[in-house]
Amino acid sequence: MTSVLYDAPGPKAKRRNLIFSVVFFVLLALLLWWVWQVLDDKGQLEWSLWKPFTTSDAWTTYLLPGLADTLKAAALAIVIALPLGAVLGIARMSDHRWVRIPAAVVVEFFRAIPVLLLMLFANEFFARSTDVTSEDRPLYAVVTGLVLYNASVLAEVVRAGILALPKGQSEAAQAIGLRKSQTMSSILLPQAVTVMLPAIVSQLVVIVKDTALGGVMLGFTELLNSRGTLAANYANVIPSFIVVAVIFIVLNFILTSFASWLEGRLRRSKRSTGAVLGPEDVDDLNAAEVGGMHGTGAEK
DSSP states (O other): OOOSSSOOOOHHHHHHHHHHHHHHHHHHHHHHHHHHHHHHHTTTTOHHHHGGGGSHHIIIIIIHHHHHHHHHHHHHHHHHHHHHHHHHHHHTTOSOHHHHHHHHHHHHHHHHSOHHHHHHHHHHHHHHHSOOOTTTHHHHHHHHHHHHHHHHHHHHHHHHHHHTSOHHHHHHHHHTTOOHHHHIIIIIHHHHHHHHHHHHHHHHHHHHHHHHHHHHHSOOOSHHHHHHHHHHHHTOHHHHHHHHHHHHHHHHHHHHHHHHHHHHHHHHHTSOOOOOOOHHHHHHHHHHHHHHHHHHHHHO
């Protein structure tokens, strides 16, 4: 069977792919076995190091509060960065130079600066120029850095998604007299959302992970920072890293799974809902058309 995009593999290709798959899984198993042996030799698999994660104190005192701060910072950054990125992306496509050029400068400027530098600058700004308390300052700095950087990246995602649509979409809208704002809001953006969704979700995953930068550099009590306090109290550095990594994997898996479900729902909602006509329906329509023509001829 041959696809439009590629030729179906033949017997040799199937055997080769099977061999590559077996070799890959064997190497992966050897790697996992080696990691297990190294951890065992260093005493990192002892039950005393993992036992704290079976008690409620490690979770209620350290991990869950850190996870709550991580989700709070990520949620605030996402809620602000998504609409701001959409506005900047649309502004970059404006016909007015006084709108297009400043938007392009803002996007290129903040997209070129590392997000950690933006967090550090925001922290100093809030410390020296505002009345934000020292307890709230790390959260403000982390959210500000994440918003400035990711809104600029999302602006390019939005712009690329809209430009990826066929030009006939906007030309048809202009032909029926729609203004550019109406064309953008009613025709282009709804279609571009499905195209942009995978890239948007990837950037949202980056936002969730980058909250850890605030914990390392600004003392923001997010998940990774709370892990450090837990490891200092229980002397289980490696196990705590593994547990936190698993939490991040689960968190991002939930986010990507929801996005995949949403993308599928959007695609299904855009499919045609017209009924399929059978042979009997076609015959009835033809008979009605012939009868209408005879009626018109009799009137004449």
